[in-house]
Amino acid sequence: MTTIDQTINELEALFGTRVSRAEAVRKHHGDDLSYIPAMLPDAVFFAESTKDVSQALAICNANRTPVIPFGTGTSIEGQTHALKGGISIDVSGMADILAVNEADFDAVVQPGVRRKQLNEHLRATGLSFPVDPGADASIGGMAATRASGTNAVRYGTMRENVLALEVVLPDGKVIRTGTRARKSSTGYDLTKLFVGSEGTLGIITEATVRLHPIPAAISSAVCTFGSLQGAVDAVIATMQSGVPMARIEFLDEVAIEAANNYSKLSLKIAPTLFLEFHGTETGIKEQAETVEAIAAEYGADGFEWASRPEDRNRLWQARHDSSHATRALRPGSANFVTDACVPISALADNILAARADADQSFLRTKINGHVGDGNFHVNYLVMPGATDEIREAERLAARVVERALESGGTASGEHGIGIGKLKFMRREHGPALESMVALKHAFDPNDIMNPGKLGSLPD
Known part of the structure; x- marks a missing residue:
């Protein structure tokens, strides 16, 4: 009997049918929303309490069996992929x-x-x-x-x-x-x-x-620009002015085209900002007037307001659906997405460079981002299994990260490391990476927790 079989048998003896070896269940838990092919665990355990998790981890640790925690599987850098097999511990049932x-x-x-x-x-x-x-x-x-x-x-x-x-x-x-x-x-x-x-x-x-x-008053607006440079410079000027923006999102022409098709909007296909203001009625009016004046200086076509809750919700739902909408532009494709975060003063240069790279490539590419804090996303549409497309996306994404690091930024503002960005950890953190590895070993000397990811040295 192998060690993994022993672990699964012990878990089944303790938890019965809450341990599954079914391939469909394992595939769901060895995948996420990324382009990275699924890597399946050997079994999935559905925990219902802290005691369940404690008992399961004690068994896995004693047997040196890898463990991959699982919530909803919405990560996009391979965080839930089972690099070395093992047990996926699903805590979605702990939902009180x-x-x-x-x-x-x-x-x-x-x-x-x-x-x-x-x-x-x-x-x-x-x-x-x-x-x-x-x-x-x-x-x-x-x-x-x-x-x-x-x-x-x-x-x-x-x-x-x-x-x-x-x-x-x-x-x-x-x-x-x-x-x-x-x-x-x-x-x-x-x-x-x-x-x-x-x-x-x-x-x-x-x-x-x-x-x-919840703020007393909320107002949203859409603002289009004649150029990508103008839109991003308007963001920088807005943040430097001290206006307390609640949301300030950038979408390029590809993102707007996708949103129009997918969410049945009729926005002008141009570099666009989605904006939201929170506060009192008087406060958000003053904020909006300030931002509208700034935007006008950078070539904005004016604000289109969405003050009713249903209009605001539709607008922001379209923003949240951007990933699905982009993929729909090329049926059957997968999103190869990277993100980076840079000091706000370096935002324009980094986004413009990413757009220039994309325009010289054969891949369809979308850029959007939470630009109010310097975080932007670049989405390359690739066909699963198309080696040449994935290799090109990897090349372009690496350039996005390299420029961000040169600008004093980070390899990821929110997507995390997972499998996809482990290779950039040494360049970003230098000797501090050894300290992260030491921390990992101190907490997890048997290296059972999501092995081969954070706390590991890249190959």
Whole structure:
């Protein structure tokens, strides 16, 4: 009997039918939304409690069996791929909202709670959880990948919105990091360490997250420009002016064409900004007037307002559907997506260079991004299995990252490392990478937690 068979047998003896060896189940858990071919675990365990996770990890650790945590599978850099087989531990069934502390603006949730579920639960409280990566991801997965999204320019990423965690370590020990207090000066900040660890140090089984008041007034607008340069320069000028934007998103012509086709919009096909203002009626009017004046200086065609909730929702849903919409431009294709984040002053140069590279390539390419914080995404449409197309996308994506690093930026603003970006870790972090490897070994000496990813040295 192999070690993996022994592990699966022990899990089946303890948990019965909640352990599955079915190929369809394994394939779902060894894949994500990326172009990377699926890599299947040997079995999937559906956990229902912290105790379940603790017992399962203790078994896997004793047998040196790899473990891949799984939430909803919406990552896009191969974070849930089972590089070395092993057991996928699915925590989606742990989906209870344990507490909402309205007076303190926080909530305690299990890792399988999805962001839309949490906001629906909060509807009557006047509070919301604003971190919005687009996909209806789980809170545990969002914490593990340090997710952000369209609201990050105002409300921050998961790094700023996770106060405390319950985590099961690789040997099955359960620890708690952080508190519900808004600040602390006691010890290492383990909460921030686990946020963004991509399942390589332990499994998150509970999260305390920060909530925010729903603003009294919200207004959205669409603004088109005569050039990509003008649109991006308007973003830079807006952020430098100090206007407290809630959302400021850039979509290039390809993204707008895709949105029109997929979401049945009728927007002008041109470099475009989607904008949103939060505050009081008077406050958002002043903000909008300031931004409209700035945009006009950079060649904007004027604002098209979406003040009714249904119009705003339709607009932002189209933005969130951008990935699906782009893929629909080339039926059967897959999205090869990269992202980078740069200082705001370097944003125009980086986006223009990415667009110039794309225009000289044979691949259809879309650029969009959460440009208010310097984060942009480049999406290359490739056919699965087309080696020449994937190789070209890899070349172009590497240039995006290399320029970002030269600009003082990072290889990923929100997609994370997974498999796809491990090769850039040495260049971005230098000798600090050895410290990350040492941390990984200290928490996970048997290297069972999502092995071959964060905390590993690239080949």
